[in-house]
Amino acid sequence: MAYRSMLSVLTDPKLVDPTLAQGIALAQEMDAHYDALCLGVDRSQTGYYYAGANAMILQETLNRAQQESEALEKSATDLLRASGVRWGTEAGVAQIADLGRHVAQRARFSDLVILPQPYGENTGAELEPTMEAALFEGQAPVLMIPTDCDPIRAPKKVSIGWNESSEALVAVRAALPFLIKADTVHVVVIDPPTHGPNRSDPGGMLSQYLARHGVRVEIDVLSKTLPRVSDVLMRHAKDAQCEMLVMGAYGHSRFREAILGGATRNMLEQAEIPVFLAH
Missing domain, CATH: 3.40.50.620 (HUPs)
Known part of the structure:
Protein backbone atom coordinates (compact mmCIF):
# COMPACT_ATOMS: atom_id res chain seq x y z
CA MET A 1 0.00 0.00 0.00
CA ALA A 2 1.46 3.35 -1.02
CA TYR A 3 0.60 6.73 -2.43
CA ARG A 4 1.09 6.74 -6.21
CA SER A 5 -0.05 10.26 -7.06
CA MET A 6 1.02 13.28 -5.00
CA LEU A 7 0.35 16.99 -5.41
CA SER A 8 1.63 20.27 -4.02
CA VAL A 9 0.12 23.68 -4.63
CA LEU A 10 2.73 26.44 -4.81
CA THR A 11 1.71 30.09 -4.38
CA ASP A 12 4.63 31.60 -2.43
CA PRO A 13 8.24 31.66 -3.72
CA LYS A 14 9.57 31.44 -0.13
CA LEU A 15 7.82 28.09 0.40
CA VAL A 16 8.76 26.37 -2.86
CA ASP A 17 11.98 24.76 -1.60
CA PRO A 18 10.71 23.25 1.70
CA THR A 19 7.43 22.08 0.16
CA LEU A 20 9.07 20.42 -2.82
CA ALA A 21 11.81 18.93 -0.64
CA GLN A 22 9.14 17.05 1.32
CA GLY A 23 7.22 16.05 -1.78
CA ILE A 24 10.32 14.78 -3.56
CA ALA A 25 11.41 12.78 -0.50
CA LEU A 26 8.03 11.00 -0.32
CA ALA A 27 7.84 10.48 -4.08
CA GLN A 28 11.26 8.83 -3.97
CA GLU A 29 10.29 6.70 -0.98
CA MET A 30 6.99 5.50 -2.45
CA ASP A 31 7.87 5.54 -6.17
CA ALA A 32 5.08 8.05 -6.78
CA HIS A 33 4.31 10.61 -9.47
CA TYR A 34 4.59 14.13 -8.06
CA ASP A 35 2.76 17.14 -9.53
CA ALA A 36 3.24 20.79 -8.68
CA LEU A 37 0.42 23.25 -9.35
CA CYS A 38 2.03 26.70 -9.58
CA LEU A 39 -0.62 29.37 -9.05
CA GLY A 40 -0.20 33.09 -9.37
CA VAL A 41 -2.91 34.48 -7.09
CA ASP A 42 -4.76 37.69 -7.83
CA ARG A 43 -5.34 38.78 -4.23
CA SER A 44 -7.59 41.73 -5.06
CA GLN A 45 -11.00 41.22 -3.51
CA THR A 46 -14.11 40.99 -5.63
CA GLY A 47 -16.84 43.53 -4.99
CA TYR A 48 -15.77 46.93 -3.74
CA TYR A 49 -12.38 46.86 -5.48
CA TYR A 50 -13.81 46.54 -8.95
CA ALA A 51 -16.39 49.29 -8.52
CA GLY A 52 -13.79 52.04 -8.91
CA ALA A 53 -11.17 50.22 -10.95
CA ASN A 54 -10.48 50.69 -14.62
CA ALA A 55 -9.51 47.99 -17.07
CA MET A 56 -5.80 48.84 -16.88
CA ILE A 57 -5.65 48.20 -13.14
CA LEU A 58 -7.51 44.91 -13.47
CA GLN A 59 -5.19 43.79 -16.25
CA GLU A 60 -2.14 44.77 -14.22
CA THR A 61 -3.15 42.51 -11.31
CA LEU A 62 -3.66 39.60 -13.69
CA ASN A 63 -0.31 40.26 -15.42
CA ARG A 64 1.44 40.28 -12.08
CA ALA A 65 -0.19 37.00 -11.10
CA GLN A 66 0.82 35.49 -14.43
CA GLN A 67 4.43 36.50 -13.87
CA GLU A 68 4.34 34.98 -10.38
CA SER A 69 3.01 31.67 -11.71
CA GLU A 70 5.72 31.49 -14.37
CA ALA A 71 8.45 32.19 -11.80
CA LEU A 72 7.03 29.53 -9.49
CA GLU A 73 6.90 26.98 -12.30
CA LYS A 74 10.52 27.69 -13.27
CA SER A 75 11.69 27.19 -9.68
CA ALA A 76 9.69 23.98 -9.35
CA THR A 77 10.90 22.64 -12.70
CA ASP A 78 14.54 23.21 -11.77
CA LEU A 79 14.15 21.26 -8.52
CA LEU A 80 12.01 18.45 -9.92
CA ARG A 81 14.17 17.89 -12.98
CA ALA A 82 17.15 17.15 -10.71
CA SER A 83 15.19 14.93 -8.32
CA GLY A 84 14.93 11.74 -10.35
CA VAL A 85 11.20 11.32 -9.62
CA ARG A 86 8.35 11.24 -12.12
CA TRP A 87 6.92 14.73 -12.11
CA GLY A 88 4.77 17.32 -13.80
CA THR A 89 4.09 21.02 -13.38
CA GLU A 90 1.18 23.25 -14.32
CA ALA A 91 1.06 27.03 -14.13
CA GLY A 92 -2.07 29.12 -13.87
CA VAL A 93 -3.71 32.22 -12.46
CA ALA A 94 -6.54 32.26 -9.93
CA GLN A 95 -8.41 34.99 -8.12
CA ILE A 96 -8.31 34.36 -4.39
CA ALA A 97 -12.12 34.08 -4.22
CA ASP A 98 -12.03 31.29 -6.82
CA LEU A 99 -8.87 29.56 -5.60
CA GLY A 100 -10.64 26.57 -4.09
CA ARG A 101 -12.07 25.39 -7.40
CA HIS A 102 -8.64 25.17 -9.02
CA VAL A 103 -7.10 23.33 -6.06
CA ALA A 104 -9.98 20.89 -5.61
CA GLN A 105 -10.00 19.92 -9.27
CA ARG A 106 -6.42 18.62 -8.99
CA ALA A 107 -6.65 17.32 -5.41
CA ARG A 108 -9.56 15.01 -6.27
CA PHE A 109 -7.24 12.80 -8.29
CA SER A 110 -4.32 12.78 -5.85
CA ASP A 111 -3.59 10.24 -3.14
CA LEU A 112 -1.85 12.81 -0.97
CA VAL A 113 -1.57 16.61 -1.05
CA ILE A 114 1.55 18.13 0.51
CA LEU A 115 1.12 21.74 1.65
CA PRO A 116 3.01 24.28 3.80
CA GLN A 117 1.83 25.53 7.17
CA PRO A 118 -1.06 27.94 6.49
CA TYR A 119 -0.59 30.16 9.55
CA GLY A 120 2.36 32.15 10.83
CA GLU A 121 4.34 35.28 10.16
CA ASN A 122 4.47 36.50 6.56
CA THR A 123 2.14 33.76 5.29
CA GLY A 124 -0.19 34.57 2.41
CA ALA A 125 -3.95 34.71 2.79
CA GLU A 126 -4.28 32.04 0.10
CA LEU A 127 -2.66 29.23 2.12
CA GLU A 128 -5.68 28.60 4.36
CA PRO A 129 -8.30 28.29 1.56
CA THR A 130 -5.85 26.12 -0.39
CA MET A 131 -5.67 23.60 2.45
CA GLU A 132 -9.41 23.68 3.09
CA ALA A 133 -10.17 23.18 -0.61
CA ALA A 134 -7.94 20.09 -0.75
CA LEU A 135 -9.57 18.62 2.38
CA PHE A 136 -13.22 19.46 1.71
CA GLU A 137 -13.86 19.87 -2.01
CA GLY A 138 -10.94 17.71 -3.10
CA GLN A 139 -11.62 15.00 -0.48
CA ALA A 140 -7.88 14.30 -0.31
CA PRO A 141 -5.67 13.77 2.75
CA VAL A 142 -3.19 16.57 3.38
CA LEU A 143 0.29 16.39 4.85
CA MET A 144 0.99 19.80 6.38
CA ILE A 145 4.67 20.73 6.58
CA PRO A 146 5.68 23.16 9.36
CA THR A 147 8.19 25.89 8.72
CA ASP A 148 11.83 24.79 9.15
CA CYS A 149 10.91 21.10 9.37
CA ASP A 150 13.18 18.45 7.88
CA PRO A 151 11.52 16.23 5.22
CA ILE A 152 10.21 12.85 6.36
CA ARG A 153 10.26 9.66 4.30
CA ALA A 154 9.00 6.76 6.42
CA PRO A 155 8.47 8.07 9.98
CA LYS A 156 9.42 5.50 12.62
Missing part, protein backbone atom coordinates in the same frame (compact mmCIF):
# COMPACT_ATOMS: atom_id res chain seq x y z
CA LYS A 157 7.19 6.89 15.36
CA VAL A 158 3.72 8.22 14.62
CA SER A 159 1.04 9.63 16.92
CA ILE A 160 -2.71 9.41 16.25
CA GLY A 161 -5.08 11.86 17.91
CA TRP A 162 -8.06 9.56 18.50
CA ASN A 163 -11.50 10.76 19.64
CA GLU A 164 -13.69 8.14 17.90
CA SER A 165 -14.93 10.72 15.38
CA SER A 166 -15.61 9.99 11.73
CA GLU A 167 -12.93 12.51 10.75
CA ALA A 168 -10.30 10.74 12.86
CA LEU A 169 -11.18 7.35 11.38
CA VAL A 170 -10.96 8.71 7.82
CA ALA A 171 -7.53 10.13 8.65
CA VAL A 172 -6.30 6.83 10.07
CA ARG A 173 -7.40 4.87 7.02
CA ALA A 174 -5.81 7.40 4.68
CA ALA A 175 -2.56 7.30 6.66
CA LEU A 176 -2.17 3.51 6.53
CA PRO A 177 0.81 3.64 4.11
CA PHE A 178 2.71 5.57 6.79
CA LEU A 179 1.37 3.59 9.75
CA ILE A 180 2.26 0.19 8.30
CA LYS A 181 5.90 1.20 7.87
CA ALA A 182 6.26 2.77 11.33
CA ASP A 183 8.06 1.02 14.17
CA THR A 184 5.56 2.34 16.74
CA VAL A 185 2.17 4.02 16.41
CA HIS A 186 0.77 5.75 19.50
CA VAL A 187 -3.03 5.93 19.68
CA VAL A 188 -3.55 8.95 21.95
CA VAL A 189 -6.89 9.21 23.74
CA ILE A 190 -7.49 12.34 25.82
CA ASP A 191 -10.13 12.23 28.57
CA PRO A 192 -12.12 9.29 27.13
CA PRO A 193 -15.87 9.35 27.85
CA THR A 194 -16.99 7.61 31.02
CA HIS A 195 -20.12 6.33 29.30
CA GLY A 196 -20.38 4.47 26.04
CA PRO A 197 -19.52 1.11 24.48
CA ASN A 198 -15.74 1.73 24.57
CA ARG A 199 -15.44 3.24 28.04
CA SER A 200 -13.57 0.21 29.44
CA ASP A 201 -11.20 -0.08 26.48
CA PRO A 202 -10.59 3.35 24.91
CA GLY A 203 -8.87 2.98 21.56
CA GLY A 204 -9.16 -0.80 21.69
CA MET A 205 -11.18 -1.33 18.52
CA LEU A 206 -8.93 1.01 16.53
CA SER A 207 -5.85 -0.81 17.79
CA GLN A 208 -7.34 -4.14 16.76
CA TYR A 209 -8.11 -2.76 13.30
CA LEU A 210 -4.56 -1.44 12.89
CA ALA A 211 -2.96 -4.61 14.25
CA ARG A 212 -4.69 -6.63 11.53
CA HIS A 213 -2.80 -4.45 9.04
CA GLY A 214 0.46 -5.28 10.77
CA VAL A 215 0.72 -1.93 12.57
CA ARG A 216 2.57 -1.99 15.91
CA VAL A 217 0.28 -0.04 18.24
CA GLU A 218 0.49 1.42 21.73
CA ILE A 219 -2.49 3.07 23.45
CA ASP A 220 -1.80 6.18 25.53
CA VAL A 221 -4.73 7.46 27.61
CA LEU A 222 -4.05 11.01 28.79
CA SER A 223 -5.78 13.64 30.90
CA LYS A 224 -6.37 17.11 29.52
CA THR A 225 -3.78 18.77 31.75
CA LEU A 226 -3.26 21.70 29.38
CA PRO A 227 -5.85 24.27 28.23
CA ARG A 228 -6.19 22.89 24.69
CA VAL A 229 -6.37 19.38 23.26
CA SER A 230 -3.81 20.38 20.65
CA ASP A 231 -1.36 21.30 23.42
CA VAL A 232 -1.66 17.84 24.97
CA LEU A 233 -1.24 16.12 21.59
CA MET A 234 1.81 18.20 20.72
CA ARG A 235 3.46 17.66 24.10
CA HIS A 236 2.89 13.91 23.88
CA ALA A 237 4.30 13.81 20.35
CA LYS A 238 7.41 15.63 21.55
CA ASP A 239 7.84 13.41 24.63
CA ALA A 240 7.42 10.24 22.53
CA GLN A 241 9.75 11.62 19.83
CA CYS A 242 7.10 11.16 17.14
CA GLU A 243 7.94 12.31 13.63
CA MET A 244 4.34 12.74 12.44
CA LEU A 245 0.89 13.32 13.90
CA VAL A 246 -2.32 11.94 12.37
CA MET A 247 -5.67 13.55 13.17
CA GLY A 248 -9.10 14.23 11.76
CA ALA A 249 -9.62 17.72 10.37
CA TYR A 250 -12.35 20.14 11.35
CA GLY A 251 -14.69 18.13 13.51
CA HIS A 252 -16.39 21.49 14.10
CA SER A 253 -17.30 23.89 11.32
CA ARG A 254 -14.51 25.94 9.77
CA PHE A 255 -16.35 29.14 10.76
CA ARG A 256 -16.57 28.06 14.39
CA GLU A 257 -12.89 27.18 14.50
CA ALA A 258 -11.94 30.46 12.87
CA ILE A 259 -13.84 32.43 15.53
CA LEU A 260 -13.54 30.29 18.66
CA GLY A 261 -10.58 28.09 17.84
CA GLY A 262 -10.44 24.32 17.71
CA ALA A 263 -8.04 21.39 17.71
CA THR A 264 -7.43 21.55 13.95
CA ARG A 265 -6.75 25.26 13.71
CA ASN A 266 -4.66 25.29 16.87
CA MET A 267 -2.57 22.37 15.63
CA LEU A 268 -2.04 23.98 12.24
CA GLU A 269 -0.78 27.10 14.01
CA GLN A 270 1.59 25.50 16.52
CA ALA A 271 2.73 22.19 14.98
CA GLU A 272 6.46 21.53 14.95
CA ILE A 273 6.24 18.17 13.14
CA PRO A 274 4.32 17.21 9.96
CA VAL A 275 0.59 16.76 10.54
CA PHE A 276 -1.46 14.32 8.43
CA LEU A 277 -5.06 15.55 8.10
CA ALA A 278 -8.21 14.19 6.49
CA HIS A 279 -11.89 15.05 6.69
Whole structure:
Protein backbone atom coordinates (compact mmCIF):
# COMPACT_ATOMS: atom_id res chain seq x y z
CA MET A 1 0.00 0.00 0.00
CA ALA A 2 1.46 3.35 -1.02
CA TYR A 3 0.60 6.73 -2.43
CA ARG A 4 1.09 6.74 -6.21
CA SER A 5 -0.05 10.26 -7.06
CA MET A 6 1.02 13.28 -5.00
CA LEU A 7 0.35 16.99 -5.41
CA SER A 8 1.63 20.27 -4.02
CA VAL A 9 0.12 23.68 -4.63
CA LEU A 10 2.73 26.44 -4.81
CA THR A 11 1.71 30.09 -4.38
CA ASP A 12 4.63 31.60 -2.43
CA PRO A 13 8.24 31.66 -3.72
CA LYS A 14 9.57 31.44 -0.13
CA LEU A 15 7.82 28.09 0.40
CA VAL A 16 8.76 26.37 -2.86
CA ASP A 17 11.98 24.76 -1.60
CA PRO A 18 10.71 23.25 1.70
CA THR A 19 7.43 22.08 0.16
CA LEU A 20 9.07 20.42 -2.82
CA ALA A 21 11.81 18.93 -0.64
CA GLN A 22 9.14 17.05 1.32
CA GLY A 23 7.22 16.05 -1.78
CA ILE A 24 10.32 14.78 -3.56
CA ALA A 25 11.41 12.78 -0.50
CA LEU A 26 8.03 11.00 -0.32
CA ALA A 27 7.84 10.48 -4.08
CA GLN A 28 11.26 8.83 -3.97
CA GLU A 29 10.29 6.70 -0.98
CA MET A 30 6.99 5.50 -2.45
CA ASP A 31 7.87 5.54 -6.17
CA ALA A 32 5.08 8.05 -6.78
CA HIS A 33 4.31 10.61 -9.47
CA TYR A 34 4.59 14.13 -8.06
CA ASP A 35 2.76 17.14 -9.53
CA ALA A 36 3.24 20.79 -8.68
CA LEU A 37 0.42 23.25 -9.35
CA CYS A 38 2.03 26.70 -9.58
CA LEU A 39 -0.62 29.37 -9.05
CA GLY A 40 -0.20 33.09 -9.37
CA VAL A 41 -2.91 34.48 -7.09
CA ASP A 42 -4.76 37.69 -7.83
CA ARG A 43 -5.34 38.78 -4.23
CA SER A 44 -7.59 41.73 -5.06
CA GLN A 45 -11.00 41.22 -3.51
CA THR A 46 -14.11 40.99 -5.63
CA GLY A 47 -16.84 43.53 -4.99
CA TYR A 48 -15.77 46.93 -3.74
CA TYR A 49 -12.38 46.86 -5.48
CA TYR A 50 -13.81 46.54 -8.95
CA ALA A 51 -16.39 49.29 -8.52
CA GLY A 52 -13.79 52.04 -8.91
CA ALA A 53 -11.17 50.22 -10.95
CA ASN A 54 -10.48 50.69 -14.62
CA ALA A 55 -9.51 47.99 -17.07
CA MET A 56 -5.80 48.84 -16.88
CA ILE A 57 -5.65 48.20 -13.14
CA LEU A 58 -7.51 44.91 -13.47
CA GLN A 59 -5.19 43.79 -16.25
CA GLU A 60 -2.14 44.77 -14.22
CA THR A 61 -3.15 42.51 -11.31
CA LEU A 62 -3.66 39.60 -13.69
CA ASN A 63 -0.31 40.26 -15.42
CA ARG A 64 1.44 40.28 -12.08
CA ALA A 65 -0.19 37.00 -11.10
CA GLN A 66 0.82 35.49 -14.43
CA GLN A 67 4.43 36.50 -13.87
CA GLU A 68 4.34 34.98 -10.38
CA SER A 69 3.01 31.67 -11.71
CA GLU A 70 5.72 31.49 -14.37
CA ALA A 71 8.45 32.19 -11.80
CA LEU A 72 7.03 29.53 -9.49
CA GLU A 73 6.90 26.98 -12.30
CA LYS A 74 10.52 27.69 -13.27
CA SER A 75 11.69 27.19 -9.68
CA ALA A 76 9.69 23.98 -9.35
CA THR A 77 10.90 22.64 -12.70
CA ASP A 78 14.54 23.21 -11.77
CA LEU A 79 14.15 21.26 -8.52
CA LEU A 80 12.01 18.45 -9.92
CA ARG A 81 14.17 17.89 -12.98
CA ALA A 82 17.15 17.15 -10.71
CA SER A 83 15.19 14.93 -8.32
CA GLY A 84 14.93 11.74 -10.35
CA VAL A 85 11.20 11.32 -9.62
CA ARG A 86 8.35 11.24 -12.12
CA TRP A 87 6.92 14.73 -12.11
CA GLY A 88 4.77 17.32 -13.80
CA THR A 89 4.09 21.02 -13.38
CA GLU A 90 1.18 23.25 -14.32
CA ALA A 91 1.06 27.03 -14.13
CA GLY A 92 -2.07 29.12 -13.87
CA VAL A 93 -3.71 32.22 -12.46
CA ALA A 94 -6.54 32.26 -9.93
CA GLN A 95 -8.41 34.99 -8.12
CA ILE A 96 -8.31 34.36 -4.39
CA ALA A 97 -12.12 34.08 -4.22
CA ASP A 98 -12.03 31.29 -6.82
CA LEU A 99 -8.87 29.56 -5.60
CA GLY A 100 -10.64 26.57 -4.09
CA ARG A 101 -12.07 25.39 -7.40
CA HIS A 102 -8.64 25.17 -9.02
CA VAL A 103 -7.10 23.33 -6.06
CA ALA A 104 -9.98 20.89 -5.61
CA GLN A 105 -10.00 19.92 -9.27
CA ARG A 106 -6.42 18.62 -8.99
CA ALA A 107 -6.65 17.32 -5.41
CA ARG A 108 -9.56 15.01 -6.27
CA PHE A 109 -7.24 12.80 -8.29
CA SER A 110 -4.32 12.78 -5.85
CA ASP A 111 -3.59 10.24 -3.14
CA LEU A 112 -1.85 12.81 -0.97
CA VAL A 113 -1.57 16.61 -1.05
CA ILE A 114 1.55 18.13 0.51
CA LEU A 115 1.12 21.74 1.65
CA PRO A 116 3.01 24.28 3.80
CA GLN A 117 1.83 25.53 7.17
CA PRO A 118 -1.06 27.94 6.49
CA TYR A 119 -0.59 30.16 9.55
CA GLY A 120 2.36 32.15 10.83
CA GLU A 121 4.34 35.28 10.16
CA ASN A 122 4.47 36.50 6.56
CA THR A 123 2.14 33.76 5.29
CA GLY A 124 -0.19 34.57 2.41
CA ALA A 125 -3.95 34.71 2.79
CA GLU A 126 -4.28 32.04 0.10
CA LEU A 127 -2.66 29.23 2.12
CA GLU A 128 -5.68 28.60 4.36
CA PRO A 129 -8.30 28.29 1.56
CA THR A 130 -5.85 26.12 -0.39
CA MET A 131 -5.67 23.60 2.45
CA GLU A 132 -9.41 23.68 3.09
CA ALA A 133 -10.17 23.18 -0.61
CA ALA A 134 -7.94 20.09 -0.75
CA LEU A 135 -9.57 18.62 2.38
CA PHE A 136 -13.22 19.46 1.71
CA GLU A 137 -13.86 19.87 -2.01
CA GLY A 138 -10.94 17.71 -3.10
CA GLN A 139 -11.62 15.00 -0.48
CA ALA A 140 -7.88 14.30 -0.31
CA PRO A 141 -5.67 13.77 2.75
CA VAL A 142 -3.19 16.57 3.38
CA LEU A 143 0.29 16.39 4.85
CA MET A 144 0.99 19.80 6.38
CA ILE A 145 4.67 20.73 6.58
CA PRO A 146 5.68 23.16 9.36
CA THR A 147 8.19 25.89 8.72
CA ASP A 148 11.83 24.79 9.15
CA CYS A 149 10.91 21.10 9.37
CA ASP A 150 13.18 18.45 7.88
CA PRO A 151 11.52 16.23 5.22
CA ILE A 152 10.21 12.85 6.36
CA ARG A 153 10.26 9.66 4.30
CA ALA A 154 9.00 6.76 6.42
CA PRO A 155 8.47 8.07 9.98
CA LYS A 156 9.42 5.50 12.62
CA LYS A 157 7.19 6.89 15.36
CA VAL A 158 3.72 8.22 14.62
CA SER A 159 1.04 9.63 16.92
CA ILE A 160 -2.71 9.41 16.25
CA GLY A 161 -5.08 11.86 17.91
CA TRP A 162 -8.06 9.56 18.50
CA ASN A 163 -11.50 10.76 19.64
CA GLU A 164 -13.69 8.14 17.90
CA SER A 165 -14.93 10.72 15.38
CA SER A 166 -15.61 9.99 11.73
CA GLU A 167 -12.93 12.51 10.75
CA ALA A 168 -10.30 10.74 12.86
CA LEU A 169 -11.18 7.35 11.38
CA VAL A 170 -10.96 8.71 7.82
CA ALA A 171 -7.53 10.13 8.65
CA VAL A 172 -6.30 6.83 10.07
CA ARG A 173 -7.40 4.87 7.02
CA ALA A 174 -5.81 7.40 4.68
CA ALA A 175 -2.56 7.30 6.66
CA LEU A 176 -2.17 3.51 6.53
CA PRO A 177 0.81 3.64 4.11
CA PHE A 178 2.71 5.57 6.79
CA LEU A 179 1.37 3.59 9.75
CA ILE A 180 2.26 0.19 8.30
CA LYS A 181 5.90 1.20 7.87
CA ALA A 182 6.26 2.77 11.33
CA ASP A 183 8.06 1.02 14.17
CA THR A 184 5.56 2.34 16.74
CA VAL A 185 2.17 4.02 16.41
CA HIS A 186 0.77 5.75 19.50
CA VAL A 187 -3.03 5.93 19.68
CA VAL A 188 -3.55 8.95 21.95
CA VAL A 189 -6.89 9.21 23.74
CA ILE A 190 -7.49 12.34 25.82
CA ASP A 191 -10.13 12.23 28.57
CA PRO A 192 -12.12 9.29 27.13
CA PRO A 193 -15.87 9.35 27.85
CA THR A 194 -16.99 7.61 31.02
CA HIS A 195 -20.12 6.33 29.30
CA GLY A 196 -20.38 4.47 26.04
CA PRO A 197 -19.52 1.11 24.48
CA ASN A 198 -15.74 1.73 24.57
CA ARG A 199 -15.44 3.24 28.04
CA SER A 200 -13.57 0.21 29.44
CA ASP A 201 -11.20 -0.08 26.48
CA PRO A 202 -10.59 3.35 24.91
CA GLY A 203 -8.87 2.98 21.56
CA GLY A 204 -9.16 -0.80 21.69
CA MET A 205 -11.18 -1.33 18.52
CA LEU A 206 -8.93 1.01 16.53
CA SER A 207 -5.85 -0.81 17.79
CA GLN A 208 -7.34 -4.14 16.76
CA TYR A 209 -8.11 -2.76 13.30
CA LEU A 210 -4.56 -1.44 12.89
CA ALA A 211 -2.96 -4.61 14.25
CA ARG A 212 -4.69 -6.63 11.53
CA HIS A 213 -2.80 -4.45 9.04
CA GLY A 214 0.46 -5.28 10.77
CA VAL A 215 0.72 -1.93 12.57
CA ARG A 216 2.57 -1.99 15.91
CA VAL A 217 0.28 -0.04 18.24
CA GLU A 218 0.49 1.42 21.73
CA ILE A 219 -2.49 3.07 23.45
CA ASP A 220 -1.80 6.18 25.53
CA VAL A 221 -4.73 7.46 27.61
CA LEU A 222 -4.05 11.01 28.79
CA SER A 223 -5.78 13.64 30.90
CA LYS A 224 -6.37 17.11 29.52
CA THR A 225 -3.78 18.77 31.75
CA LEU A 226 -3.26 21.70 29.38
CA PRO A 227 -5.85 24.27 28.23
CA ARG A 228 -6.19 22.89 24.69
CA VAL A 229 -6.37 19.38 23.26
CA SER A 230 -3.81 20.38 20.65
CA ASP A 231 -1.36 21.30 23.42
CA VAL A 232 -1.66 17.84 24.97
CA LEU A 233 -1.24 16.12 21.59
CA MET A 234 1.81 18.20 20.72
CA ARG A 235 3.46 17.66 24.10
CA HIS A 236 2.89 13.91 23.88
CA ALA A 237 4.30 13.81 20.35
CA LYS A 238 7.41 15.63 21.55
CA ASP A 239 7.84 13.41 24.63
CA ALA A 240 7.42 10.24 22.53
CA GLN A 241 9.75 11.62 19.83
CA CYS A 242 7.10 11.16 17.14
CA GLU A 243 7.94 12.31 13.63
CA MET A 244 4.34 12.74 12.44
CA LEU A 245 0.89 13.32 13.90
CA VAL A 246 -2.32 11.94 12.37
CA MET A 247 -5.67 13.55 13.17
CA GLY A 248 -9.10 14.23 11.76
CA ALA A 249 -9.62 17.72 10.37
CA TYR A 250 -12.35 20.14 11.35
CA GLY A 251 -14.69 18.13 13.51
CA HIS A 252 -16.39 21.49 14.10
CA SER A 253 -17.30 23.89 11.32
CA ARG A 254 -14.51 25.94 9.77
CA PHE A 255 -16.35 29.14 10.76
CA ARG A 256 -16.57 28.06 14.39
CA GLU A 257 -12.89 27.18 14.50
CA ALA A 258 -11.94 30.46 12.87
CA ILE A 259 -13.84 32.43 15.53
CA LEU A 260 -13.54 30.29 18.66
CA GLY A 261 -10.58 28.09 17.84
CA GLY A 262 -10.44 24.32 17.71
CA ALA A 263 -8.04 21.39 17.71
CA THR A 264 -7.43 21.55 13.95
CA ARG A 265 -6.75 25.26 13.71
CA ASN A 266 -4.66 25.29 16.87
CA MET A 267 -2.57 22.37 15.63
CA LEU A 268 -2.04 23.98 12.24
CA GLU A 269 -0.78 27.10 14.01
CA GLN A 270 1.59 25.50 16.52
CA ALA A 271 2.73 22.19 14.98
CA GLU A 272 6.46 21.53 14.95
CA ILE A 273 6.24 18.17 13.14
CA PRO A 274 4.32 17.21 9.96
CA VAL A 275 0.59 16.76 10.54
CA PHE A 276 -1.46 14.32 8.43
CA LEU A 277 -5.06 15.55 8.10
CA ALA A 278 -8.21 14.19 6.49
CA HIS A 279 -11.89 15.05 6.69
